[in-house]
Amino acid sequence: MRLHNLLKTMSRYIIRRLLQAIPLLFIISMILFILMQNMGDPVATMGGRKVTRSEDRIRLTRQLGLDKPILVQYLYWLVGNDWTKTDLDGDGVAETPGKRRGVLRGDFGVSLVNRKPVTMVVGERLSNTLLLMLTAEAIILVASLLIGIYSALHQYTAMDNTITTLTFILYSMPVFFFALLTMYIFAVNFKAWGLPYLPTVGMFEPEQGKTVSQVAWHMVLPVATLSFGFIAGYSRYIRSTMLETMGQDYVRTAKAKGLPRPEIIYIHALKNAALPIVTIVALDLPFLLGGAIVTERIFGWPGMGRLFLDHVSRSDTPVVMGIMMMIAVAVIIFQLIADVLYAWLDPRIRYK
Amino acid sequence: METNLPTPASPIATLIPDELESPPLSLGQLTWRRFRRHKMAIFGAVTLVLIILYTFGGMLFVSEADANRTDTGARMQAPSIEHPFGTDTIGRDIMARTIYGGQISILIGLTAMFVELLIGVSIGAFSGFFGGKTDSILMRFTEAVLVIPQIFLLLVMAKYFAQSIPNIEMLGRTFSGSVVVIIIVIGITSWPYLARIVRSQFLSMKEYDFVLAARATGASTRDIIFRHILPNSIAPIIVAGTLGVAAAITLEAYISFLGMGVRPPTATWGNMLEGAYNYIDTAWWLWFFPGILIALIVLAINFLGDGLRDALDPHSRAV
Numbered sequence: 119m120r121l122h123n124l125l126k127t128m129s130r131y132i133i134r135r136l137l138q139a140i141p142l143l144f145i146i147s148m149i150l151f152i153l154m155q156n157m158g159d160p161v162a163t164m165g166g167r168k169v170t171r172s173e174d175r176i177r178l179t180r181q182l183g184l185d186k187p188i189l190v191q192y193l194y195w196l197v198g199n200d201w202t203k204t205d206l207d208g209d210g211v212a213e214t215p216g217k218r219r220g221v222l223r224g225d226f227g228v229s230l231v232n233r234k235p236v237t238m239v240v241g242e243r244l245s246n247t248l249l250l251m252l253t254a255e256a257i258i259l260v261a262s263l264l265i266g267i268y269s270a271l272h273q274y275t276a277m278d279n280t281i282t283t284l285t286f287i288l289y290s291m292p293v294f295f296f297a298l299l300t301m302y303i304f305a306v307n308f309k310a311w312g313l314p315y316l317p318t319v320g321m322f323e324p325e326q327g328k329t330v331s332q333v334a335w336h337m338v339l340p341v342a343t344l345s346f347g348f349i350a351g352y353s354r355y356i357r358s359t360m361l362e363t364m365g366q367d368y369v370r371t372a373k374a375k376g377l378p379r380p381e382i383i384y385i386h387a388l389k390n391a392a393l394p395i396v397t398i399v400a401l402d403l404p405f406l407l408g409g410a411i412v413t414e415r416i417f418g419w420p421g422m423g424r425l426f427l428d429h430v431s432r433s434d435t436p437v438v439m440g441i442m443m444m445i446a447v448a449v450i451i452f453q454l455i456a457d458v459l460y461a462w463l464d465p466r467i468r469y470k
Numbered sequence: 471m472e473t474n475l476p477t478p479a480s481p482i483a484t485l486i487p488d489e490l491e492s493p494p495l496s497l498g499q500l501t502w503r504r505f506r507r508h509k510m511a512i513f514g515a516v517t518l519v520l521i522i523l524y525t526f527g528g529m530l531f532v533s534e535a536d537a538n539r540t541d542t543g544a545r546m547q548a549p550s551i552e553h554p555f556g557t558d559t560i561g562r563d564i565m566a567r568t569i570y571g572g573q574i575s576i577l578i579g580l581t582a583m584f585v586e587l588l589i590g591v592s593i594g595a596f597s598g599f600f601g602g603k604t605d606s607i608l609m610r611f612t613e614a615v616l617v618i619p620q621i622f623l624l625l626v627m628a629k630y631f632a633q634s635i636p637n638i639e640m641l642g643r644t645f646s647g648s649v650v651v652i653i654i655v656i657g658i659t660s661w662p663y664l665a666r667i668v669r670s671q672f673l674s675m676k677e678y679d680f681v682l683a684a685r686a687t688g689a690s691t692r693d694i695i696f697r698h699i700l701p702n703s704i705a706p707i708i709v710a711g712t713l714g715v716a717a718a719i720t721l722e723a724y725i726s727f728l729g730m731g732v733r734p735p736t737a738t739w740g741n742m743l744e745g746a747y748n749y750i751d752t753a754w755w756l757w758f759f760p761g762i763l764i765a766l767i768v769l770a771i772n773f774l775g776d777g778l779r780d781a782l783d784p785h786s787r788a789v
Binding site for chain 2: 146150291
């Protein structure tokens with residue numbers, strides 16, 4: 119009920135933020151598009167091992183519209199070219215009507231590598247990345263809440279100091295080093311010692327098939343790699359907010375009233391201490407995605423990060439632009455969700 | 471906890487005359503006094519000095535030719551007395567490569583940080599000081615850069631600039647041109663957070679009385695920005711710069727690891743790791759030594775930055 123009212127009062131704010139996002143997306147898409155154009159000739163790698171003949175190349179370039187000036191290409195990418203005619207046979211007469219409908223109408227174009235629609239290419243991989251990210255996010259939240267609360271309630275004990283040191287070390291550890299180290303210990307050495315060992319590549323063993331248990335088993339190391347740094351960072355954060363709230367007057371009042379300790383900690387204090395985490399989780403989404411690139415590469419996970427790497431190296435503008443614009447929109451939406459959620463959870467916050 | 475209540479042992483009463491008459495401490499002295507109490511920061515500083523000694527002192531014992539000499543007869547040898555860190559897939563000595571690669575990694579970290587400071591401080595300063603149209607245009611641009619995760623931008627830009635840049639001869643050594651590319655690319659994707667910090671500093675600082683006083687005495691806009699406001703907002707810039715070095719070293723390692731960073735023959739800790747995960751079960755020394763060095767230097771710099779943050783904080787009263 120309150121959320122409904124809140125959305126009503128915030129509607130002006132939300133609409134203004136969405137309107138502000140339009141020039142933002144416009145600027146970034148233009149910069150990225152121009153960068154992508156100069157990254158090398160996508161036609162050069164298209165024929166695979168065969169050397170393409172130069173007349174084929176020219177024909178392909180023309181068919182793909184790569185011979186047009188960059189701003190025209192950008193325009194076609196943005197609004198499509200079905201309102202105009204292009205010259206496909208190279209006789210100087212524009213005769214074929216365009217078929218592209220442009221990003222603004224949901225058409226992200228066709229991959230230059232495999233000629234499939236970008237939405238399909240990305241769609242195939244999106245679910246794998248989301249599976250990894252959502253699992254990681256859930257584990258990050260649970261683990262950092264547990265660790266953060268524990269160290270706040272046992273401040274300056276030996277255990278708290280150990281946790282502090284460990285979280286500092288993990289927080290600074292590069293993703294690839296953690297990945298290689300855990301791979302070495304839990305896959306290579308466990309195998310050598312005859313213990314049950316973790317798999318390091320892919321989503322499932324081909325001979326076992328894509329079963330739930332196979333995928334879950336293959337997810338252990340990638341999810342651990344993706345989440346360790348965030349667990350370290352967030353648990354530090356929860357520790358400090360928890361310590362702060364435990365010193366507040368209303369918590370003292372609750373203690374004075376003789377409320378049971380668990381109720382004070384988990385209902386009165388935690389509710390306020392965990393509040394800022396909501397915003398941080400939403401704002402950290404891009405970093406989680408960034409971590410996914412390295413993680414997916416190391417563990418051979420067929421997700422968006424690997425898709426991005428493969429297609430950047432082959433100058434596939436439509437796919438790379440598609441992935442980056444989807445991420446940009448997701449980032450903007452999550453920032454907005456964070457704002458709304460925060461205002462909902464903390465009635466003192468008001469946006470104009 | 472501090473209280474303002476007078477207590478029997480009030481600070482004034484216990485000060486000995488000598489202390490009262492000694493000149494006030496400079497910012498540097500104050501900072502050092504607070505910094506040296508920070509155990510983690512001291513640990514970070516010592517580790518950092520040791521790593522720098524290793525990479526730059528190592529030059530005296532190993533030549534760069536050793537670091538690049540391939541020996542196909544001695545491929546992927548485990549650590550031994552002859553090769554303390556083992557050899558890589560084409561028989562180069564890993565210890566020699568960590569020494570010379572470390573120099574490049576540290577160089578990239580420092581110079582990328584300067585590029586970041588140059589862009590971030592100027593955009594933040596102009597935005598915060600002039601406000602209005604300038605501010606809203608610059609801030610929209612900053613937000614646009616922030617909307618794409620940095621690693622994605624980095625990879626696109628690294629690909630964009632990476633087209634056959636010639637090698638560079640400097641100090642009698644040959645550097646791969648990609649080193650310059652990586653420095654610039656990291657610099658121009660890292661500045662937005664710094665720009666925001668500097669902007670907020672300028673926004674609040676320009677309303678202070680000392681700025682009004684400077685204006686009243688006829689100081690030029692340039693003097694107000696560079697001689698009055700900037701020196702007063704130096705603390706958060708120093709902290710961001712320190713942490714920026716660690717971030718740049720990590721980022722270099724990420725893109726080199728992904729195969730789009732610094733190209734051979736120049737070694738960096740990052741590109742030594744490229745492809746090393748293919749040998750995870752046969753040659754652990756390929757990735758362990760460069761990896762642990764990156765992890766250590768990043769940890770050390772982060773500790774240092776943390777200590778500096780506390781030490782430079784004017785609200786912190788611990789002396």
